[in-house]
Amino acid sequence: MPDSATLEAVTIDQDEGNFSYPEDYAHDAGYGLDESTVDYISNIKGEAEWIREFRQKALKVFFAKPMPTHWASKDLENIIFKDIRYYLSKGQAPTRSWDEVPDDVKKTFERLGIPEKERKYLAGVEAQFDSEAAYSNVKEELTKEGVIFVNSTEGLREHPEIFRKWFGKVIPTGDNKFSALNSAVFSGGSFIYVPPGVKVKHPLQAYFRINAENFGQFERTLIIVDEGAEVTYMEGCTAPKFETATLHSAVVELVAMKDAKIQYITVQNWSNNVFNLVTKRGLAHENAEIRWIDCNIGSRLTMKYPGVIMKGRKARGEVISIALANDGQHQDTGAKMIHAADETTSNIVAKSISVGTGRSTYRGQVHIPKHLKGCKNNTECDALLINASSRTDTYPAITVRGNQHATQHEASVSQVSEDQIFYMKQRGLSEGEAMSLSVNGFVNDLVREFPMEYSVELKRLIDMEMEGSVG
Amino acid sequence: MRQSLRIENLHASVDGHEILKGLTLEVPKGEVHAIMGPNGSGKSTLSKVIAGHEAYTVTEGAVFLDDLNLLDLEIDERSRAGFFLAFQYPHEIPGVSNANFIRAARQARLPKGQEIDAVAFYREMYAKMDELGMDRKFTARSVNEGFSGGEKKRNEILQMMMLEPRYAILDETDSGLDIDALKIVAQGVNAMRSPERGFLVITHYQRLLDYIVPDVVHVLHDGRIIHTGGKELAYELEEKGYDWIINEPVAA
Ligand SMILES: Nc1ncnc2c1ncn2[C@@H]1O[C@H](COP(=O)(O)OP(=O)(O)OP(=O)(O)O)[C@@H](O)[C@H]1O
Ligand SMILES: [Mg+2]
Numbered sequence: 001m002p003d004s005a006t007l008e009a010v011t012i013d014q015d016e017g018n019f020s021y022p023e024d025y026a027h028d029a030g031y032g033l034d035e036s037t038v039d040y041i042s043n044i045k046g047e048a049e050w051i052r053e054f055r056q057k058a059l060k061v062f063f064a065k066p067m068p069t070h071w072a073s074k075d076l077e078n079i080i081f082k083d084i085r086y087y088l089s090k091g092q093a094p095t096r097s098w099d100e101v102p103d104d105v106k107k108t109f110e111r112l113g114i115p116e117k118e119r120k121y122l123a124g125v126e127a128q129f130d131s132e133a134a135y136s137n138v139k140e141e142l143t144k145e146g147v148i149f150v151n152s153t154e155g156l157r158e159h160p161e162i163f164r165k166w167f168g169k170v171i172p173t174g175d176n177k178f179s180a181l182n183s184a185v186f187s188g189g190s191f192i193y194v195p196p197g198v199k200v201k202h203p204l205q206a207y208f209r210i211n212a213e214n215f216g217q218f219e220r221t222l223i224i225v226d227e228g229a230e231v232t233y234m235e236g237c238t239a240p241k242f243e244t245a246t247l248h249s250a251v252v253e254l255v256a257m258k259d260a261k262i263q264y265i266t267v268q269n270w271s272n273n274v275f276n277l278v279t280k281r282g283l284a285h286e287n288a289e290i291r292w293i294d295c296n297i298g299s300r301l302t303m304k305y306p307g308v309i310m311k312g313r314k315a316r317g318e319v320i321s322i323a324l325a326n327d328g329q330h331q332d333t334g335a336k337m338i339h340a341a342d343e344t345t346s347n348i349v350a351k352s353i354s355v356g357t358g359r360s361t362y363r364g365q366v367h368i369p370k371h372l373k374g375c376k377n378n379t380e381c382d383a384l385l386i387n388a389s390s391r392t393d394t395y396p397a398i399t400v401r402g403n404q405h406a407t408q409h410e411a412s413v414s415q416v417s418e419d420q421i422f423y424m425k426q427r428g429l430s431e432g433e434a435m436s437l438s439v440n441g442f443v444n445d446l447v448r449e450f451p452m453e454y455s456v457e458l459k460r461l462i463d464m465e466m467e468g469s470v471g
Numbered sequence: 472m473r474q475s476l477r478i479e480n481l482h483a484s485v486d487g488h489e490i491l492k493g494l495t496l497e498v499p500k501g502e503v504h505a506i507m508g509p510n511g512s513g514k515s516t517l518s519k520v521i522a523g524h525e526a527y528t529v530t531e532g533a534v535f536l537d538d539l540n541l542l543d544l545e546i547d548e549r550s551r552a553g554f555f556l557a558f559q560y561p562h563e564i565p566g567v568s569n570a571n572f573i574r575a576a577r578q579a580r581l582p583k584g585q586e587i588d589a590v591a592f593y594r595e596m597y598a599k600m601d602e603l604g605m606d607r608k609f610t611a612r613s614v615n616e617g618f619s620g621g622e623k624k625r626n627e628i629l630q631m632m633m634l635e636p637r638y639a640i641l642d643e644t645d646s647g648l649d650i651d652a653l654k655i656v657a658q659g660v661n662a663m664r665s666p667e668r669g670f671l672v673i674t675h676y677q678r679l680l681d682y683i684v685p686d687v688v689h690v691l692h693d694g695r696i697i698h699t700g701g702k703e704l705a706y707e708l709e710e711k712g713y714d715w716i717i718n719e720p721v722a723a
Binding site: 418424428431433434438444 | 565613
């Protein structure tokens with residue numbers, strides 16, 4: 001059991017009193033995207049000129065870049081950019097009453113144990129917390145230690161000397177079409193700085209939830225952990241179901257200076273109409289460690305490949321990922337490990353579950369150039385297929401040049417056997433219960449890597465997905 | 472109402488082959504019956520058909536658990552109605568701890584909204600594991616994964632003790648057990664014998680029946696019960712084999 005302080009730290013942002021409201025609200029950039037949309041966002045935020053320029057330049061890159069359809073799903077073509085709202089801040093009039101909220105959404109809230117008072121925001125009944133995410137206050141002691149934990153707008157406005165240096169450096173605007181889009185219209189997200197030697201005991205946490213119909217969410221997160229410092233960041237997402245497609249396209253950059261450690265934990269449960277196209281990458285300096293622990297449930301299409309560039313000697317990178325693709329969903333996830341110094345080590349453990357017509361794809365890239373010595377990579381990817389119509393593909397691109405490295409790669413595809421389910425049902429478990437228990441068993445060793453609260457939520461999410469998927 | 476596990480003229484086939492060919496048998500509540508019979512005669516098939524395995528098609532006949540028509544129920548409903556099968560080959564469930572599995576099975580028997588008392592549950596399970604001479608480490612291990620043959624069988628009995636069925640079939644629970652384990656497991660079963668419970672024990676060896684003394688012994692051959700007798704029948708079979716019965720004309 002986590003101590004009470006941990007519990008408090010992770011539940012803090014569910015307290016109404018801890019939400020911070022901006023001065024003005026009720027801003028809506030309308031539908032579609034052009035230079036004026038970008039200006040609108042910049043004006044509202046009162047941004048410095050360099051940020052406005054950064055956005056406008058990014059917009060041009062976004063328009064110029066083709067969709068990455070050569071390897072990705074054709075489904076990306078179904079994103080209608082002109083039907084999306086790119087900026088929306090709270091204060092919007094409620095669009096529906098609680099009675100209009102579909103029963104299955106209400107049930108989902110209940111099952112997830114989302115507090116009563118949060119449910120109404122989530123269902124779009126009350127004023128929303130969209131672009132400007134609700135932040136938990138950094139505890140006083142952390143502030144005293146010099147830890148900065150603010151949203152992106154505030155980070156760039158109040159602390160440019162810290163954030164500007166690394167902003168857009170780990171993931172350049174032109175990395176891909178969606179990183180360019182994010183760079184043009186980003187809003188929300190966390191900016192964190194941990195000074196040298198400070199080891200943040202409690203995980204910092206933020207929730208992002210998509211609430212408004214057709215509302216693209218483009219949060220931008222930058223975490224800089226200075227020499228010898230440590231932090232764990234947790235990000236959780238649950239979204240109610242809406243009928244038209246929604247786009248979520250975040251950019252997350254991590255910088256771990258010498259001897260620093262960053263752990264970035266995500267549990268997401270998008271509704272099945274969300275396009276979730278996220279670019280996440282960390283830069284690890286000498287002897288630094290970056291771990292991505294990533295769990296993807298839901299969404300219509302997720303494309304996400306957290307990466308680590310190991311730039312300094314003995315840097316370490318790790319990606320632990322769980323993906324669950326239910327009927328009609330496609331989880332295209334994986335990892336990118338770029339070894340750029342001697343004796344760097346990377347580890348990838350990916351498990352995916354495909355249910356019904358769900359499809360999961362593992363796409364990995366491990367790059368170890370010839371001139372380096374003593375690099376190590378371990379890649380494991382295991383897929384579990386629930387039905388005959390489920391699908392999984394694995395594309396592990398491991399480019400290792402030179403012979404002074406150690407790499408190891410294992411992959412497996414398995415199916416929950418009928419006899420296993422029979423055995424479990426003979427003990428009195430329903431088909432759904434037997435399935436969820438089997439699936440939970442499959443990911444169990446990875447779930448242990450999540451903090452307690454998340455592993456409980458994760459288990460519940462898996463139960464819900466599996467129960468809904470059988471008879 | 473008859474208080475028994477009743478199998479009436481049961482015909483069942485798998486992949487188009489008829490395996491059970493009109494099997495009739497009744498285990499009244501409070502009794503222990505044994506089934507013996509040559510390899511391939513249909514003993515495990517019988518137990519799986521009663522449990523509801525979907526690979527088998529019942530073409531004729533009926534199975535009753537007291538007044539319940541079992542064949543009308545789903546596999547899990549049969550279990551919750553009080554039927555337990557200790558498998559000849561128990562399955563492994565990777566990643567699911569034994570404790571969680573048994574707990575889930577217990578939870579499935581509670582009314583909706585009611586939660587298991589975890590402390591009481593563990594206390595009870597530990598006590599039963601002690602009875603069976605099972606090390607506590609088996610609570611945390613994945614169900615049956617990497618268990619030795621004998622450990623798997625003991626684990627089946629542990630589950631039976633935790634689920635407290637009204638009727639249980641033990642399919643060759645003795646095979647794979649060493650002598651000491653056999654005694655321990657038999658003790659466990661004997662402790663559960665009660666006027667409220669019926670057992671059907673499938674075995675090849677009379678030895679088990681020294682420890683779990685049956686009220687009745689049946690011989691199953693080619694999908695039918697061809698002979699029924701008292702506990703002394705087991706000794707006779709041990710000594711003479713099955714041929715003398717198989718070659719005698721079938722009574723019914
Ligand atoms: N899919 C199948 N197709 C054809 N025959 C099958 C199939 N499955 C089982 N059988 C046959 O059914 C018969 C009965 O098998 P069962 O497992 O019930 O025997 P048993 O009496 O339990 O034997 P043992 O003492 O060896 O455990 C066997 O001859 C077996 O080969
Ligand atoms: Mg058998």
